Amino acid sequence: RPEEMEAAFEDYGVMINSGEFTGLPSREGIERVASRLREMGKGGKTVSYRLKDWLISRQRYWGAPIPMIHCEKCGYVPVPEDQLPVRLPEGIRDFRPKGRSPLADVPEFIETKCPVCGGPARRDPDTMDTFVDSSWYHLRYIDPRNEEMPFDPEKAEAWMPVDQYIGGAEHATKHLIYARFIHKVLYDAGLLKTKEPYLHLFTQGLVLKRFFWCNHCLRVVEENEIEKGIHKACGNPIEERLEMMSKSKGNIVPVGPFVEKHGADTARITILFAGPAEKDMEWTDAGVEGARRFLNRIWRLYSKHRDKLRGEIPDFDPEKLSKEEKDLYIALQKTIFEVRKDSSEFHFNTALARLMELLTAMSRFKKTDSPVFLRSLRDYIVLLAPFAPHLSEELWHWTGAESSVFSNRFPEYDPRYTRGELTEIAVQINGKVRARLQVQRGLEEKQVLDLALKEENVRRHLQGKNIRKTIYVKDKLLNIVAG
16 A cells, blocks of 8 residues: 555566556556557657767867868858868967867868868867777777778678776776767678677776865865864865865875876786775785885895896706706696686786795705706796786896787696696694695595605604594595594
8 A cells, every 4th residue: 555655666576557567467467557658659668878969079289180171151061071181280289279179270271171062161170089089989990001091891790899808997888988979880880790899898996095085074085184183274074085086175196296206006016906806906015015025025026136047048847857856847737727817817816926936946945956946937928927027028138038028929838737737735743734735636545645744844744743534624634533
């Protein structure tokens, strides 16, 4: 009963007071009503889009000039096709708009002849929203030097659609709608063979930073204006907020000074390691310091072994390596496998975590003349390059290479030693972990026990004791009960 309702019922229910449709589940009833209206020629189902007209003109210098000419006699006429594209004039010193486009103040550009009557006329001074260009620039990239047409349809057929589009979530209601619209217009015109412009979409998170806000003064407050949580100027409490970086909020990090002090690679590592790329991340001083420490550890390791980076790396058989060498080789293979996999899935934070683990393993490795160590040093630079390109490029040239680090193929992993083939078994003695074994999956208890008894730390803790029993959880745990 309506008088007993406390809130609107928003779910699907049962049709009432609906004539022949009364008693039907409302989802089915809606379809039946729409079908009947269509049969009667009085209505039917339709989709209502919340679309608005797109005003593409801008009073800016940067942008594609609108190819229209104003003639007092002929009216508004298009620029002839043989005069396209209309190019922006060069040598402009003042780009600032003064209530109208800066192009309106360039006589040699604005003044022209009418293509219809030949009389004096004026070009349209406005430029198009740069979203117009970005709606089809991927098509121009495949044929950038074509002077006859925007792009060759045959090249578009070979390359389109775009495999991966990366952009902010805010593009979903603007740029992506425009790009899809223009792509479909070109498809309908027969210039494209693909109905959609992009196969996959990835939207990255925002970079957030804390700032202080005074609700009384309605402005951002600097730390030196605060004492014990109170705004010294007005005596009111301060509110700490976490929001997207913005000049108006005063919570931005100026790029120039930051790069000058910390380097661009530090900024990249800070952002990529902060969390999943699709999630918002908080920019903190602790994050910056952690990125710097990581890069400094790499620099120190490579500076220490710089003389070993040049020359050919001897071949070796992984099955004939010492235990220490094999452990490092396995760590390298697992890292290559994980970095390739995580990067392809945009899990850059976990890829960096793998690189940090491998760095620790290399730093602790003692046989630094081993070909395994030399191979690890060399491959590590290439693995690091997408994340810290400037440092990687410098280290790569230490190897004596004349080409860029990015001219190399990404390292391939040995499938015999990747995560899918190996497992780590914790070896416990009376419940305390004394060793960890990297072994093939599926080993039986006796095989694992034999390997465990070769571990120095296991033998030391079993000295003078008898093994009473073993508890084995396959591929995970071996607990030796001794006394």
